[in-house]
Amino acid sequence: MHLYKTIKNFLLDKDYFINIFETQIHIYGFLEVLCLQEEEASFQFENFMLQVKGQNFRVLKLTRNEVLIQGKIKEMTFL
Amino acid sequence: MMKNYCLVEIDCMNQERFLKSCQTIGIDIYHMEYQNEKWIITIQEEDIPKLKRIFYIHYKVIGYKGIRQIRKNIQKNKIFLVCVLLSLCVLYFLSHLILSVEVIHSSKEIRTLILNELEERQIAKYHFKKSFKELEQIKEEIIKKNPTIIEWMEIENVGMKVKVRVEERKLQKETNPKEACHVIAKKEGIIKSLSYSKGEALVSRNDFVKKGDILISGIIHKEEEEKNVVCATGSVQAEVWYKVSLSYPMNYEENKRTGKKRKNIKIQNNRINSFLFKSRIQTYEEENQFLFEIFDTKIYLTTQYEIIKEKKTYTEEEALKRLDSMIEEKFSTMLQEKEKILSKKVLKKEENNGIMNVEVFVSVLEDISMTQEFQRIKGDEDGDAF
Numbered sequence: 001m002h003l004y005k006t007i008k009n010f011l012l013d014k015d016y017f018i019n020i021f022e023t024q025i026h027i028y029g030f031l032e033v034l035c036l037q038e039e040e041a042s043f044q045f046e047n048f049m050l051q052v053k054g055q056n057f058r059v060l061k062l063t064r065n066e067v068l069i070q071g072k073i074k075e076m077t078f079l
Numbered sequence: 080m081m082k083n084y085c086l087v088e089i090d091c092m093n094q095e096r097f098l099k100s101c102q103t104i105g106i107d108i109y110h111m112e113y114q115n116e117k118w119i120i121t122i123q124e125e126d127i128p129k130l131k132r133i134f135y136i137h138y139k140v141i142g143y144k145g146i147r148q149i150r151k152n153i154q155k156n157k158i159f160l161v162c163v164l165l166s167l168c169v170l171y172f173l174s175h176l177i178l179s180v181e182v183i184h185s186s187k188e189i190r191t192l193i194l195n196e197l198e199e200r201q202i203a204k205y206h207f208k209k210s211f212k213e214l215e216q217i218k219e220e221i222i223k224k225n226p227t228i229i230e231w232m233e234i235e236n237v238g239m240k241v242k243v244r245v246e247e248r249k250l251q252k253e254t255n256p257k258e259a260c261h262v263i264a265k266k267e268g269i270i271k272s273l274s275y276s277k278g279e280a281l282v283s284r285n286d287f288v289k290k291g292d293i294l295i296s297g298i299i300h301k302e303e304e305e306k307n308v309v310c311a312t313g314s315v316q317a318e319v320w321y322k323v324s325l326s327y328p329m330n331y332e333e334n335k336r337t338g339k340k341r342k343n344i345k346i347q348n349n350r351i352n353s354f355l356f357k358s359r360i361q362t363y364e365e366e367n368q369f370l371f372e373i374f375d376t377k378i379y380l381t382t383q384y385e386i387i388k389e390k391k392t393y394t395e396e397e398a399l400k401r402l403d404s405m406i407e408e409k410f411s412t413m414l415q416e417k418e419k420i421l422s423k424k425v426l427k428k429e430e431n432n433g434i435m436n437v438e439v440f441v442s443v444l445e446d447i448s449m450t451q452e453f454q455r456i457k458g459d460e461d462g463d464a465f
Contacts, residue, residue, distance in 0.1 A: 033102050036095040062098055063107040 016045055025052060025073055028066045041069055051077040083124040084109065086142035088117050091135070100133045175208050178239040179375060186247065192228065193243055196221045208236050239374070258452075260310040262295035264288045265449040268317035275313025288317065294448060315448040318421060325405055326436045329398065332388045334364060339385040347377040360385045402437060410443065418445050 016029025027050065030043035036059065042051040057071035091097045097118075101108060106129050110121040121144065122130075130138050143151060153160065180197060182190040194203075200217045202209060209217065214234045222229050230248040234241060262278065267289045270282050278295040282288060295311040344355035345367060363383040370378045393401060403423070410420055420443050427438040 033099055036098050058113065059094075059098055059108070059111050061109060061111065062101060063109075064102065064105060 018050065020073065020076075023070055023072065024060075025069050026067075027069075030065055030067070033062075033067070038071075041067075043067070049079040051079060053077075082145060083147045084121050084144040085124050085127060085140050086144070087120050087122060087127070087130065088139045088141050089120055090117055090137040093135075094118065097133065097136060104129050104132055106130070173239070176239060177202065177204060177206050177208055177241050179204060180241045180243065182243045182245060184245045184247070189228065189245055189247055192225065193221070193232070193245055196224070197234075197241075197243070202234075202241055208241070238372070258310065259297050259308045259454070260450050260452045261293045261297050262311045262313055262315065262448045263451045264290055264292045264294055264315070264317070264447045266290055266317070266319045266445070266447045268319035268445070268447055270294075270315060270317050271444060272316040273313065274315075275311065277309045278311025278313065280313075282315075288447075297453065310450070310452075312450070313448065314446050316417070316444055317447045319443055319445050319447060321441045321443060322426070323406060323409065323439045323441055324436070325402065325439065326434055327401065327405065329393050329430065329433050329435050331391055331393070333391050334386040335389050336364070337385045337387055341383045343381045343383060345379040345381040347379065348375065354381070358383060362386055362388070398435060402439070406439060406441060410441070414443070415446065418443065420444075 012028070014029070016027075018028075019026040027043055030045055030050070032044040034042040034044055034049065036057075038057050039055060040051070040053050041057055042049060052069070052073060053075040054071050054073040057069050059067065060070050061068040089097065098108075106122055106126045108120050108122055112119050119141070124143070124147070127140065130136070142148070180194060180203060182193045184190055184193070197203060197217070200220070201207075202217065214236075218232055218234050222232060226248075227250065228248060229245060231246040233244045236242075262275070267287070270284055270286045270288060273280060273282065273284065273294070275295045278297050279299055280294070281296050282292070282294050288294065294315045295313045297309050297311040298305055299307040299309060339360065341358065341360055341363075343358060345365075346353050346355065360383050362385065364386050365384070366382045367379040368381075370380055372378070402425075406423060407420070414420075420441060422442045424440045425437060426440050427436075429436050
């Protein structure tokens, strides 16, 4: 397990990252989920807040600091 | 270590609240989908007790992933898996078992000797097969043990059978060379060719000789004086005559196919033939196509052709042809290499109750030489007394 964590830390050396695909958004490194609704999702990061707006949002994967959302993404705002 | 994952069905009205709760409690959701108005989530097995803390949901574990699921599948299909394992074991066992040992040689003594030698070395019926290396070693051991009997041998595994090919060692018997001998005629005839390596020829081409006449003499003369005595060797080809009496029926039966045919499966075990289906044709000819062999039993696909036996009579031409072939057949066993039939002549021919009786005069080119020893009488100057 120690080895796995070391490799993961080496590969994911950033505090956070946001990957946007055509119908999915992958967010890593958030601190808290503020809102998770069908048309809106917002996450609290260390220095800012991310607000994603769209349609038919569905959570595919959710862990303590990582989320994968499927749906049509229309707008992203950093607050 | 491999983690165990569970599929959990969640009945919850507020998805956002549930997801936030999961985040707060520390439940990682690895997959999530909406089915029949319920959420199906994939979480770690150790996180299931944590779900009790979310009081506003109803949950039900509906399946597993990982080692637990593999174990469950094995448990579910254990009879099938045991059967597969057992059949593999049986297959392995059968493919390494000897059901028969076949020694290919005409001599019964050699066959028995080889079978006993092989049995001593655990190559016998209902024993396990040996590897190629072991077979080579056994082969060498047997050859070394019987150097005067076995020239060469080969052991091979063919299916469930062990085939052994043996070549017998033929030792040439030491023969005492004859001191003095003539080559004489064993039959009467007209000399056609003569060849000799030792001795003195007393006859020439087209000479008529009687049985017992000296053809090649063992006494060598020089200017009418006896010089040396040897064992005459040579061969003399002469035309000899035979009178042959033959009788054969003028009527014969010929099989004619009617065109009707049936397919069947033929099972041959130890030369005993049996058919899988009852044969509906009474008289038939069959053509066999080999399919496969199992446990010394051969399986053939047989086509049975219905036949009718037709009675026929030979014409004179056919009868003469048959006569020729009968004479050829009769002499073929008797004649050796370079010997042949020169001519045939029918002496007498009569038909009696459908049977033809024929007397034939046959002239044959044949080796008539035969070695005969003789002893010299002391004091006899001519030295040809024997």
